[in-house]
Amino acid sequence: MTEPVILTEQLGREFAGTWAVRDLDLAVQPGEIYGFLGQNGAGKTTTLRMLTGLLLPSAGRLRIAGLDHATSSRELKAQLGFVPDTPPLYDYLTGRQYVALVASLWHVPRAQRDERCERLLAMLGMDDHADELCKGYSHGTRKKIHLVAVLTTAPPVLLLDEPTSGLDPLSTRRLKELLLAEAARGTTILLSTHGLELAEQVCHRVGILARGRLRCEGTVADLRAAHGDKTLEDVFVAVTEAAT
Numbered sequence: 001m002t003e004p005v006i007l008t009e010q011l012g013r014e015f016a017g018t019w020a021v022r023d024l025d026l027a028v029q030p031g032e033i034y035g036f037l038g039q040n041g042a043g044k045t046t047t048l049r050m051l052t053g054l055l056l057p058s059a060g061r062l063r064i065a066g067l068d069h070a071t072s073s074r075e076l077k078a079q080l081g082f083v084p085d086t087p088p089l090y091d092y093l094t095g096r097q098y099v100a101l102v103a104s105l106w107h108v109p110r111a112q113r114d115e116r117c118e119r120l121l122a123m124l125g126m127d128d129h130a131d132e133l134c135k136g137y138s139h140g141t142r143k144k145i146h147l148v149a150v151l152t153t154a155p156p157v158l159l160l161d162e163p164t165s166g167l168d169p170l171s172t173r174r175l176k177e178l179l180l181a182e183a184a185r186g187t188t189i190l191l192s193t194h195g196l197e198l199a200e201q202v203c204h205r206v207g208i209l210a211r212g213r214l215r216c217e218g219t220v221a222d223l224r225a226a227h228g229d230k231t232l233e234d235v236f237v238a239v240t241e242a243a244t
């Protein structure tokens with residue numbers, strides 16, 4: 001069996017004696033969309049930041065595409081695209097200029113960059129905003145432009161922190177279609193979300209984090225069946241309350 005694209009073993013991170021994430025074993029397969037659910041402070045962002053290399057783990061191991069963060073962190077980062085919850089953009093660049101800047105840093109050939117950028121802007125319905133300065137962008141528009149920039153580099157692994165926060169329903173729909181299309185092309189996706197609808201419609205598997213630990217994981221159908229066919233919201237509430 002091939003190694004999962006994202007693999008963590010007993011991964012943990014503590015801040016001043018408190019574990020934000022603890023004993024996390026995760027295995028995400030090629031082309032899979034895996035969604036983290038969990039209330040505020042559950043440890044979702046901390047996990048994503050460890051996977052990106054922005055934050056060092058306090059315990060455990062992680063490997064991405066067979067690369068160990070301890071020995072191959074540079075090669076590992078080259079596999080990743082990360083869209084944080086509040087993406088940093090340059091205020092005085094337009095969206096298109098920002099995408100071009102990111103693509104040039106990643107040495108994406110111009111023709112490929114233009115083709116990908118225009119296709120992604122159109123898919124997310126961003127044509128109208130792409131030539132405005134990032135300074136004036138709403139939270140949702142910032143996230144979409146950052147996502148376009150990241151996807152222009154065609155990363156094999158995509159990490160998204162609350163990708164639908166700040167997005168209107170139409171943009172959310174388009175994002176769902178985009179994520180499914182990316183996964184169908186083989187991109188491995190790990191995201192965090194409060195959107196149970198996103199989890200149900202897009203994620204192949206979900207995991208519920210509470211107080212830094214993964215309390216359960218599986219397909220949405222599996223989780224619902226294991227809880228007497230309750231809704232995903234009921235399962236989320238039950239699992240989260242049981243952990244407090």
Ligand SMILES: Nc1ncnc2c1ncn2[C@@H]1O[C@H](COP(=O)(O)OP(=O)(O)O)[C@@H](O)[C@H]1O
Pocket residue numbers: 015020038039040041042043044045046047
């Ligand atoms: N840089 C930090 N310093 C201290 N505590 C942190 C830091 N980052 C996160 N935490 C703590 O770790 C826990 C998990 O936070 P986080 O991963 O942001 O949760 P989530 O993304 O699920 O809302 C919280 O209790 C938070 O206060």
Ligand SMILES: [Mg+2]
Pocket residue numbers: 044045046085161
């Ligand atoms: Mg968070």
